[in-house]
Amino acid sequence: MKREIKDSIVVGAALFAMFFGAGNLIFPPAIGLFSGDQWFFSLIGFFITGISLPVLxxxxxxxxxxxxSDLASKVGPKFSLxxxxxxxxxxxxxxAxxxxxxxxxxxxxAPLGTFNPLLVSIIYFSITLFFVIKPSGIIDKIGKILTPILLLVIGAIIGTGLLHPIGIPVTTKLNNAFSFGFLEGYQTMDALGSIVMGGIILVALIEKGYTDRKxxxxxxxxxxxxxxxLLTLIYGGLMYLGASIGSNVSPDISKTALILKITESVLGANGLLVISVAVSAACLTTSIGLTAIVGNFFEKISKGKIPYKATVVFVCAFSAVMSVVGVETIVEIAVPLLVFxxxxxxxxxxxNLLDRYLPHDAAYKGAALGAGLIGAVDAVKALNFRALNAIFEPIYTLINYLPLANVGFAWLLPALTLSLVFGLRAQRTTKLETSM
Structure with a gap:
C-alpha cells in the first residue's frame, strides 16, 4: 500500500510538471492582468478548461x-486515426x-544577455533529446528530478508575492470574466495534452509492475x-500576481514581458535568474513528455516502421527551428486549430466518462459531428480572412443564438442533439435487426 501511494505521488508530480509548461506559466498572469479585480471569476472559468478537463x-x-486511439475509436477507426x-x-x-x-x-x-536564439533552441532540444532517447523511466526522471525544482522556484515567486503584495487589483471593463478565463484555458493545450499524457502515465504504471486495470x-x-x-494553487497565485501589478504596467504588455516584470517586482535583482530556472524547468518537463508521446504514437500506428528514436530526433530538430519564430506567433498560429x-x-x-449511460456507440459519432461543425466555423472565424468572414457572417450570427455561446459552449447543444439522434436511431435499428 505504501508503495502504491509513493508511486502515485511520483506519477502525479510528473503529470503536474508535464501539464505545467510554457502556456501554464505565461497565460495565468496575463489573464489576471486583463481581469483585474475580477480575476477570481476568470480563475473559475480557467479551472474548467485548464485544470478540470485535463484531469478528466x-x-x-x-x-x-x-x-x-482507444478514446476516439467508438466514432470509427478512420476518424480515430x-x-x-x-x-x-x-x-x-x-x-506545443x-x-x-x-x-x-x-x-x-534573452533577459540575461545577448544570445543567438537558434543556438539556445538547439541546446534546449538537445537536452530534451537526452531525456527522451531512452523511453523507459521518463516519468520517474520528471517526477523525482524536475518537478521539485519547478515547485520550489514557482512557489518562491508566488509566496513572496502574497506576503509582500506588489499592488492592488484594479477595476477593469471586462464584461464576462468567467467566459474570458474559460476560453483562455484552451491556450494551455492541456485538455488536448491530457488525452495523450494518459497513455504515457499508463506505460509508466505498467513499467512499475501495475498490470491490474482497477x-x-x-x-x-x-x-x-x-x-x-497543484495546478489550481499555482494558477490562482499567478493570476493574482498578474491582477495585482495592473496599475504598474501597460495593458498592452506582452505575456512574456509581464511575467518578467512580475518576477522582478517580487524578487528584485535576482528575479531574472529565478524566472530563468523556473521557465527552463517548466518547459523542459512538458517538452520531454510530449516528445516521448509523439515518438511512441508514430511507432505504434506504423507498427514499428517509424522507429521511436528516429521520430524523437526529428521532432527535436524540427522544433528547434520552429521555436525561433517566437511565442506570440506560435500562439496566433495555434488559435484556429485549437478552437476546431x-x-x-x-x-x-x-x-468516455459517461459511456455506460449512452444508448449506443453511434452517440459518439453524432457528438463528434456536432462539436466538429461548430469548431470548424470557429476556426474559420479565427483565421480572420475578410473574404471568408463575409461568407460566414450569417452562420456566425446564427451560432451566437445557441445556448451558452457567450461562454464558449456553442458546440454543446449541436453535439448533444446529434448524439441523441444518432444513438437512438442506431439503438432502434439494432432492436429491429434482433427481432427479425
Whole structure:
C-alpha cells in the first residue's frame, strides 16, 4: 500500500510538471492582468478548461483503454486515426513543443544577455533529446528530478508575492470574466495534452509492475487529483500576481514581458535568474513528455516502421527551428486549430466518462459531428480572412443564438442533439435487426 501511494505521488508530480509548461506559466498572469479585480471569476472559468478537463482527460483515457486511439475509436477507426494524428501533431512539433523552446529563450535566456536564439533552441532540444532517447523511466526522471525544482522556484515567486503584495487589483471593463478565463484555458493545450499524457502515465504504471486495470485506474485518479490541486494553487497565485501589478504596467504588455516584470517586482535583482530556472524547468518537463508521446504514437500506428528514436530526433530538430519564430506567433498560429479540435476532444473525454449511460456507440459519432461543425466555423472565424468572414457572417450570427455561446459552449447543444439522434436511431435499428 505504501508503495502504491509513493508511486502515485511520483506519477502525479510528473503529470503536474508535464501539464505545467510554457502556456501554464505565461497565460495565468496575463489573464489576471486583463481581469483585474475580477480575476477570481476568470480563475473559475480557467479551472474548467485548464485544470478540470485535463484531469478528466487523463482519467477518460485510462477508462477507455489507455491510448488516444482507444478514446476516439467508438466514432470509427478512420476518424480515430485522423483525429489522433492531428492531435499529436498539434500538441507536438507543430505548436506545443516549439512553444516551450520559444518561451525558454524569451523569458529564461534573452533577459540575461545577448544570445543567438537558434543556438539556445538547439541546446534546449538537445537536452530534451537526452531525456527522451531512452523511453523507459521518463516519468520517474520528471517526477523525482524536475518537478521539485519547478515547485520550489514557482512557489518562491508566488509566496513572496502574497506576503509582500506588489499592488492592488484594479477595476477593469471586462464584461464576462468567467467566459474570458474559460476560453483562455484552451491556450494551455492541456485538455488536448491530457488525452495523450494518459497513455504515457499508463506505460509508466505498467513499467512499475501495475498490470491490474482497477489498480491502474485508481492510481491514475490519485495522480490526476494531485496534479489538479497543484495546478489550481499555482494558477490562482499567478493570476493574482498578474491582477495585482495592473496599475504598474501597460495593458498592452506582452505575456512574456509581464511575467518578467512580475518576477522582478517580487524578487528584485535576482528575479531574472529565478524566472530563468523556473521557465527552463517548466518547459523542459512538458517538452520531454510530449516528445516521448509523439515518438511512441508514430511507432505504434506504423507498427514499428517509424522507429521511436528516429521520430524523437526529428521532432527535436524540427522544433528547434520552429521555436525561433517566437511565442506570440506560435500562439496566433495555434488559435484556429485549437478552437476546431477542442470541442471534439471535450465531447470524447466526457462521453468516455459517461459511456455506460449512452444508448449506443453511434452517440459518439453524432457528438463528434456536432462539436466538429461548430469548431470548424470557429476556426474559420479565427483565421480572420475578410473574404471568408463575409461568407460566414450569417452562420456566425446564427451560432451566437445557441445556448451558452457567450461562454464558449456553442458546440454543446449541436453535439448533444446529434448524439441523441444518432444513438437512438442506431439503438432502434439494432432492436429491429434482433427481432427479425
Amino acid at each position: 482527460g487523463v482519467l477518460s483515457v485510462s477508462l477507455s483503454g489507455g491510448t488516444i 485522423v483525429f489522433s494524428t492531428i492531435l499529436i501533431l498539434a500538441i507536438g512539433p507543430l505548436l 513543443i516549439p512553444r516551450t523552446g520559444a518561451t525558454v529563450y524569451e523569458i529564461g535566456v 489498480k491502474q485506474i485508481k492510481m491514475t485518479t490519485i495522480a490526476g487529483l494531485m496534479s489538479g490541486t 479540435v477542442y470541442p471534439i476532444a471535450m465531447v470524447l473525454i466526457l462521453f
